[in-house]
Amino acid sequence: MASLLELLKSELGASVLETHAQYGDETAVIAPEAWLAAARLLRDSPKASMEMLVDLTCVDYPDRNPRFEVVVHLLSLSKGHRLRIKCRVGDEDGDDAKIDSLTELWGSANWSEREAFDMFGVQFVGHPDLRRILMYPEFVGHPLRKDYPANKIQPLVPYREEPGLEKLPPFRADEGMPFGRQSFDRVGEDEQPLVATDQERMR
Amino acid sequence: MEALDQDLDASEIEIGAEPMLLNVGPAHPAMHGTVRIVMELSGETIDRCDVQVGYLHRGFEKMCERGTWSQVFPYVDRCNYVSPMLNNVGFALACEKALGIEVPERCQWYRMALGELARIADHMTCVGAMAMELGAFTPFLWLVKGREMVWDVFEEECGARLTHSFGRVGGMAHPPTDGFKEHSRAVVAQVLHMVDEVERLLYGNRIFLDRVEDVGVISAEDAISLGWTGPSLRAAGVPFDVRKAFPYMKYGEVDFDVPVGEKSDCLDRFIVRVEEIKQSARIIEQCLERMPEEGPVNVDDPRVVLPPKEEVYSSIEGTIQHFKIVMEGIKIPAGEVYSSTEGGNGELGFYLVSDGSGTPYRVRIRPPCFYVTGGLERVITGRMMPDIVPCFGSLNMIGGECDR
Amino acid sequence: MGELKQPSTQEVIETGQGAGFATTRLQDVLAWAQKYSLFMYPFVTACCGMEFMAVTGPRFDLARFGAEAPRFSPRQSDLLWVVGTIVQRQAPVLKRIYEQMAEPKWVLAFGTCASVGGFYDNYACVAGIDKIIPCDVYIPGCPPRPEAVLDGLMLLQDKIQSGDRRPAIVKPRFDPVAHPEMGVVTLRRGKDGAPV
Numbered sequence: 177m178a179s180l181l182e183l184l185k186s187e188l189g190a191s192v193l194e195t196h197a198q199y200g201d202e203t204a205v206i207a208p209e210a211w212l213a214a215a216r217l218l219r220d221s222p223k224a225s226m227e228m229l230v231d232l233t234c235v236d237y238p239d240r241n242p243r244f245e246v247v248v249h250l251l252s253l254s255k256g257h258r259l260r261i262k263c264r265v266g267d268e269d270g271d272d273a274k275i276d277s278l279t280e281l282w283g284s285a286n287w288s289e290r291e292a293f294d295m296f297g298v299q300f301v302g303h304p305d306l307r308r309i310l311m312y313p314e315f316v317g318h319p320l321r322k323d324y325p326a327n328k329i330q331p332l333v334p335y336r337e338e339p340g341l342e343k344l345p346p347f348r349a350d351e352g353m354p355f356g357r358q359s360f361d362r363v364g365e366d367e368q369p370l371v372a373t374d375q376e377r378m379r
Numbered sequence: 380m381e382a383l384d385q386d387l388d389a390s391e392i393e394i395g396a397e398p399m400l401l402n403v404g405p406a407h408p409a410m411h412g413t414v415r416i417v418m419e420l421s422g423e424t425i426d427r428c429d430v431q432v433g434y435l436h437r438g439f440e441k442m443c444e445r446g447t448w449s450q451v452f453p454y455v456d457r458c459n460y461v462s463p464m465l466n467n468v469g470f471a472l473a474c475e476k477a478l479g480i481e482v483p484e485r486c487q488w489y490r491m492a493l494g495e496l497a498r499i500a501d502h503m504t505c506v507g508a509m510a511m512e513l514g515a516f517t518p519f520l521w522l523v524k525g526r527e528m529v530w531d532v533f534e535e536e537c538g539a540r541l542t543h544s545f546g547r548v549g550g551m552a553h554p555p556t557d558g559f560k561e562h563s564r565a566v567v568a569q570v571l572h573m574v575d576e577v578e579r580l581l582y583g584n585r586i587f588l589d590r591v592e593d594v595g596v597i598s599a600e601d602a603i604s605l606g607w608t609g610p611s612l613r614a615a616g617v618p619f620d621v622r623k624a625f626p627y628m629k630y631g632e633v634d635f636d637v638p639v640g641e642k643s644d645c646l647d648r649f650i651v652r653v654e655e656i657k658q659s660a661r662i663i664e665q666c667l668e669r670m671p672e673e674g675p676v677n678v679d680d681p682r683v684v685l686p687p688k689e690e691v692y693s694s695i696e697g698t699i700q701h702f703k704i705v706m707e708g709i710k711i712p713a714g715e716v717y718s719s720t721e722g723g724n725g726e727l728g729f730y731l732v733s734d735g736s737g738t739p740y741r742v743r744i745r746p747p748c749f750y751v752t753g754g755l756e757r758v759i760t761g762r763m764m765p766d767i768v769p770c771f772g773s774l775n776m777i778g779g780e781c782d783r
Numbered sequence: 784m785g786e787l788k789q790p791s792t793q794e795v796i797e798t799g800q801g802a803g804f805a806t807t808r809l810q811d812v813l814a815w816a817q818k819y820s821l822f823m824y825p826f827v828t829a830c831c832g833m834e835f836m837a838v839t840g841p842r843f844d845l846a847r848f849g850a851e852a853p854r855f856s857p858r859q860s861d862l863l864w865v866v867g868t869i870v871q872r873q874a875p876v877l878k879r880i881y882e883q884m885a886e887p888k889w890v891l892a893f894g895t896c897a898s899v900g901g902f903y904d905n906y907a908c909v910a911g912i913d914k915i916i917p918c919d920v921y922i923p924g925c926p927p928r929p930e931a932v933l934d935g936l937m938l939l940q941d942k943i944q945s946g947d948r949r950p951a952i953v954k955p956r957f958d959p960v961a962h963p964e965m966g967v968v969t970l971r972r973g974k975d976g977a978p979v
Binding site: 198199201203227228229230231233235236247249253256258260282283284286287288291295308309310311312319320322326 | 432433436444445604608617624714715719732740743752
């Protein structure tokens with residue numbers, strides 16, 4: 177199992193930024209330049225032979241400088257092993273997050289990259305059909321970013337104007353449940369960083 | 380009167396068919412209300428098509444980031460609303476992997492038995508709905524009746540028919556009831572009988588077979604590349620089942636087969652589901668046999684499991700423990716974890732990112748339906764328009780899971 | 784003074800004597816016909832669709848109320864079942880379907896999501912279909928039990944009969960505090976423990 181990470185390190189050298197195996201999930205963080213090469217290597221090398229891209233998703237860390245982490249889970253049906261590769265892209269504002277598309281390697285990357293683009297605004301260079309998939313085309317913004325307010329709606333049809341239909345929440349969005357819960361609606365004003373850095377998390 | 384077309388050449392009679400754009404869904408009975416297909420047709424053949432999802436995007440992942448870890452369970456229920464118990468257990472297993480705890484043996488058997496019952500309900504719904512969309516109404520009614528019986532077991536166990544929210548991190552909400560084994564056995568026997576009747580109704584039915592045989596064929600390589608898992612992939616001849624490949628809970632110890640298709644058409648996908656009902660029945664029987672009658676269901680870990688209600692009301696420790704878990708949430712150590720289980724439609728994965736607080740930082744569900752629906756375009760392109768119905772039905776798209 | 788003898792209805796019909804007709808208002812007859820022949824348009828999107836299948840299925844059998852015939856064309860139907868969450872993307876579709884239906888038409892919100900949005904209080908969902916289209920009967924529950932749905936349908940039939948277009952909510956038949964015995968549910972079981 178550890179040979180997969182060894183294989184990546186020996187082939188890609190310094191492009192493998194970090195590796196860890198928390199909870200037994202082998203993980204490698206790849207530099208954005210080597211993203212496509214690493215994926216191709218993992219698919220084609222007989223040692224890895226990752227036939228299936230199980231999942232591609234994204235995580236938003238608004239306080240980090242490469243803000244987004246694109247996370248891909250790979251699975252080899254023939255060898256029966258899994259690997260997670262990650263790549264960090266984007267500046268603090270979330271603009272200009274660009275990463276190579278994996279659609280030429282796996283068909284499943286098509287829709288999942290569209291979803292990551294829709295939800296986070298990460299641009300996948302080389303994707304044949306990069307448009308919104310879950311939200312409607314008129315939607316502005318990327319809802320799963322931490323700075324998108326969870327309850328900010330953008331209706332497509334005007335709401336009826338009848339008295340008594342307005343929504344009357346008992347609390348503000350972050351009120352009422354103050355203890356362990358976080359509200360991400362106000363990130364960026366004067367708050368503590370929400371997440372520990374990777375080094376702290378792995379400790 | 381002479382024939383009007385006697386001097387005409389055959390090519391002149393044919394009406395030049397412009398490529399026609401046709402929209403099906405989202406409010407179309409065969410599209411389950413949540414999928415829209417825009418097609419370019421020449422005649423009745425689909426030249427190009429665009430499958431659009433997202434008509435049931437309810438912001439599951441955003442909502443998960445706003446509560447505690449335990450508050451994710453109701454949302455998970457409503458992702459795959461045909462087999463909520465499998466989702467419950469899948470999410471609980473992911474949290475338990477991050478916490479490094481393993482639930483007691485009795486709970487593992489209990490979870491497996493409930494999960495397989497949910498799988499039976501899931502497959503019965505899919506098979507019944509597919510048959511109904513192809514015009515066979517009787518199997519649908521029978522299978523809905525059978526599903527009601529399975530739901531009776533769930534109702535007896537947890538009080539809810541459909542959305543159970545029964546899983547907990549570190550166990551289940553309640554121990555099995557006294558009559559669970561007896562009730563399940565009786566239900567499974569009846570369900571198997573019903574499935575047998577459905578088989579006899581459909582497998583000799585020319586109308587049904589003509590609609591599904593050799594329709595919607597996809598190669599195994601394509602299916603793997605598209606990320607298909609579950610019955611759809613197994614119908615393509617790939618014997619990949621998370622329960623066999625990466626056994627979790629006690630699946631390594633029970634005896635069951637993985638049905639595999641040959642031609643990878645809609646009929647194969649149908650048969651694979653029917654066969655899986657029988658395999659699930661086998662697993663349930665073994666689970667019921669090996670599930671101890673006595674013993675704890677929840678782990679003995681005050682960090683994650685709520686104390687019994689009597690203690691909450693009578694002792695200060697119990698009150699504090701209850702308060703901490705409910706208000707602050709279970710503390711999952713910082714880091715990331717991916718755990719996969721076999722859901723109703725394939726690999727159901729949970730990728731959790733925690734920052735060490737009681738609130739999830741990111742919950743990503745790996746929806747099997749999303750990837751399976753992503754392959755629908757490839758399955759129906761080049762086929763006739765009526766083939767959409769069996770193809771779409773056999774893929775068993777669950778809107779809540781596909782769009783989340 | 785003899786005893787006033789009034790023949791029973793049965794007698795009147797059988798012998799053909801006396802009053803061979805009934806008087807009523809045209810509106811009442813129309814309402815009576817309408818309430819027992821509701822053609823439904825199931826606008827099924829989400830989880831509640833599973834319970835909707837159960838309601839139309841053999842055990843709960845919506846056909847008993849004359850409302851089982853589904854019409855997948857809005858122009859032929861007069862009862863719109865909104866079953867499941869309506870998200871912003873779906874809202875124009877729902878509105879258009881409602882507008883395509885011919886009068887008289889009724890709308891039933893099946894489940895909490897369709898009624899008020901439920902616990903999906905976020906960027907994607909419409910907090911209740913009444914933000915978009917008028918609604919006659921709200922059935923709470925996530926998803927509602929089939930019994931509650933049947934109750935809701937009967938409530939709608941009552942409203943059709945009385946010509947009442949004010950929105951109504953299906954409430955518990957009995958106050959569970961005043962009638963604790965009503966909260967006790969016992970499953971009917973067959974001889975060998977199997978459900979009937």
